[in-house]
Amino acid sequence: MKKLFAAVIATALAGAMALPAPASAASFNMNSGSQERYVQQQCNMHPNLRGCDDWHQNRHHWSKNNYQDWYRWNRPTVGNFASGLFGFVIGAAVANGLNNSNENMSSSHVARCEDAYRSYNSRTDQFLGYDGKYHYCNL
Template sequence: MRRFTHILTALAVLGSGVATFSAPAEAQSYRQQQRYVERFCARNPGARDCREFRRDARRWDNRRYQRWYRDNERRDRRDAATAAIFGLAAGAALGAAASSGGNSQAARCAQRYRTYDPRTNTYVANSAGERRVCRL
């Protein structure tokens, strides 16, 4: 069950880097193209292309837009790949830390108490003969 949880967590982290897709640049009207660039510039105010777009948006003909769109898509794919790699690495590191933490606690309890039961994380106390949770 723990392994399934780790895999599910890693997939969730990996899935968070997936790029969003929109209609192909050729199928968009001039106004749709302008809105697309405006939304991009609202999210990325410091981008060089945004400064140029704000300065003179009317001069962005279809050819200029196609070039910008193609470059932007490449950037999105590169960002998604980077996010996926870092997400996978982070998921692997968290999974390794979680699995090693549980094993070391069980090993310490088993070493200290002969009656330790790893399934329930309990041991039989000498004084009362009742089961107690191991908290080492």
């Protein structure tokens, strides 16, 4: 169960890294009210975006050039896609390694467990005990 949970977490983290940057490149043809609402929404959700501090302090004096600079600074880039792809590949490798961990058991371990327990299952590395419950083989 721990392995499945770890694989799910690794895949989720890799998928999250593949998402684009928080502020997408908006059209420069927006009216000033739409621009202000868009930047306000993005700066409230992601206060560390470049230009948000200046926007909070001087938003009433921002011109079209200020908004264009803000969009240019905070748009998704090829680097975001590359880092997302890298994260996905790493996450997939981690999940694959977790899935193949049972295949890495030494044959001597499996042989000892098979000799000791008739109910031993090498796929799960467990045997059925006298108490009716499955237990991991620790030989």
